[in-house]
Amino acid sequence: MKFSRISIILAVAFAMGGCSLVPEYFRPAAPVPEVYPGQPASDTVTNTPVTEAPPLSWQSYFADADLQRLIQVGLAHNRDLKTAVLRMDEAKATYGVQKADRLPTIQGNLNYDRSRTVFSSSQAFEAELYRVGVGISDYEIDVFGRVKSLTQSALEQYLAVSENRQAVQTTLITEIATQYVNFLAINDQLKLAQQTLDDRKQTLQRTQRRFEAGLDQVLDVKAAQIQVEQVQAQLAQWQRQLATTQNALYLLLGETSHRTPLPVKPLAALKLADVTPGLPSTLLTRRADIRAAEHQLKSANANIGAARAAFYPRLQLTTNVGLVNSDFSKLFSDTGSNYWAFSPQLVLPIFNYGRNKANLNLAQARQHIEVVNYEKTIQTAFKEVMDVLSTRTVIAEEFAARERLRELESSRLQLVKRKLDQGLVTYLELLDAQRSVLDAQSQAVQIQQQALQNQVGLYKALGGS
Template sequence: MRIKIISLGALAALLLTGCTMIPEYSRPDAPVPDQWPTGPAYDGTVSGRQAPPAADLQWRQFFTGKRLSRIIETALANNRDLRVAALNVERARAFYRIQRAELLPRIDAVGSGYAERVPADLSSTGNSRTIEEYRADIGTTAWEIDFFGRIRSLEKQAMEEYLATEYARRSAQILLIAETANAYLTLAADRENLQLARSTLEAQEESHHLIQRRFDVGLAPKIDLWQVRQRVDAARLDVARYTELTAQDENALNLLVGTPVAAHLLPEGLSSVTPPPDISPGISSEVLLRRPDILQAESLLKAANANIGAARAALFPRISLTTAVGTASDELSGLFKSGSGTWMFSPGITMPVFDPRIWSALDVSKAERELTLARYEGAIQAAFKEIADALATKGTVGHQLDAQRSLVEATSETYRLSNSRYEKGIDTYLSVLDAQRSLYAAQQGLITTRLAEASNKVRLYAVLGGSSD
């Protein structure tokens, strides 16, 4: 019995290292240019080669602000969507183990007893008698010997699907980090806009009181009073609107983090946020192949390729083995006595002769591979566009920021001069209102552009496949 079990294990080990009918896999050529786009929008985006690649930069090295780092850590621990992604990995890993176990025989120990009374008229001896049989066996039942690699192909498919879920978890983690950071930056920008709206409201209320006094003594026309009242109401409207937006921003951040964020961790404004460092996209576009979502798509392509091997193997005979060794006796007390040993060896073979479903299954597996290949290539093209868009913003947002700062300075000086001319009676109050309106819009635009610059750094980190560790 020991020799048979050893031989069975040796046969199983041999089959585990056997061949399969899986088509040879080679990574498809990326359907995108080898280099990043060039042109006026991309000037300087690739020249900063001293900056580290995103994939080699841990998120704690990229998001260095203490408040934001603590919020991201909490999000990684509590976010429900990320938890679902991690549980999907565990489920895929367990399924892979089940599929791999199909390569090994299942050894069962079985004990049975049987007793039957045979009446005299049915007995061959003419006398009634009792038939008893007791057995104790150990063996395997209908174990498929994987000569043609069907089970190993399915095992390969399950392994690649497991890897795909792991890459999906990493992708979800990077996305969560980026979304949390962007929600934090958006809250900071809206809080700064709220501060600007409040200061503008205070200035307009002071102007309203001044115009009211001038009107009362006959030094200002009534239209000036109503014009400044319009700006007061517009500022009040903005204060209410940004109060609403900041509350909604906090709710969005709390949802991502999975728990209410402590007030002392929230930003006062964009100026209080430590800006992320510059990162390099590299010279070659091959860097996008390191993104977890691209690796996920490639693993699914490999899984579809392995499924073709399983479909091919189904065209060939299936060989199964049922075997057992044990003891048997007509008395329970004699079950383990000398000479009661038994064994059973029953190989079987099933040869498909006519089953159109097998050929159709092979066609389906090939079609699924082509579908998965198209999705893989589409994911690469979408990733290339995302990175190119982020690089275009990186190459131009600095110029936008310089122009916006200059615009704020110019409109601020225009407002000062208009106000001075009005106080001297040289100009109407309408010019002051126009200058103040332009200044307020320019200040809002500066906050928006600063947010775009910071958010684009976060986006570039995510689309370049920044590390999730």
């Protein structure tokens, strides 16, 4: 009969544990326009509204086979990504610990008590007692959802850390792609500088022969020598930058021993996907940093429920059932005695110098901070997308202009060479034309590099995965 009463009490307590004081969650409105400034709200060809763009996977965006192999190496060995994964394991374990508090912990116990009582008549009584049993100690029955709120907060923290791991992966992929673009661009610059150096050396030798024949002046020879030294200095500068870029790329790959070869090819051979940005609302589900910020906000929201529950009584339960005997050898025999204990405790906060009120204010303040952080994260993401979109058109126009300039400078050089053979121009004019061609070619490579970096930046800004 007594055990039936205990069962009824426990059932009622567990049923009351469904109560929650967590405020209802509402996602804050995104503090950004509905469409990107300068971008059409509908497709000008089909006249259909712009919708959310499909998810960006790095395999489809970075379709180049060489770049994909480098990214795969980085995903397998990069230390920052490994740390992010371990942080996720840490948060998962923390959530597991907090989740376990919602269920009672059953423990076995073996006790030995020896006591001596002295009476006023100088008589003494000694007793010893052995107990063995199982029970629950100080288990909080979550009547007002305090433990449930803390568990929900820990879950949201784990989900936020998981999203942070995805954000680290996206950043890693972006940095590998960016450094590989830099690596190919520097190789193009090196090849261009080496070709130019060979041409300048031939021009110097020809100028020296003409000087010795009395056809050119010493000023022409000095000018040709200066041109050679300038290109050699540029070549050394590009070699230094190449070494630095290789080291940065290998650090991202997680292989400081340089085991993975870096494929070399013309920068123009590297092709990336071209995607539409979609709507700003797409960022809320695409970008891992925004999703992580929202999980942090939900965690802070759940902590308010725990702080509210602290104002209400806590129901703690201690139970035990087992065997007792004064003789250990008879503890498990038929002559042993049974015992049980049921000790519910109601703890009611009366006066704690405003601690509960301060904790509630703290939880609410932190929730307000997370709202602002969430909004700022969205604004930052919107700004990053706009930076990429606003420069993409300008870069394309500059790229076309640089290509036209390079072709014009090359045509001018050929014309100067023909006139030089006819004796109509000096070698100084030839050297000036050669220098202009080198500058135009180098700038064409640089703008092509910026165009690819812009495409890589778009992948990150749109929340590639």
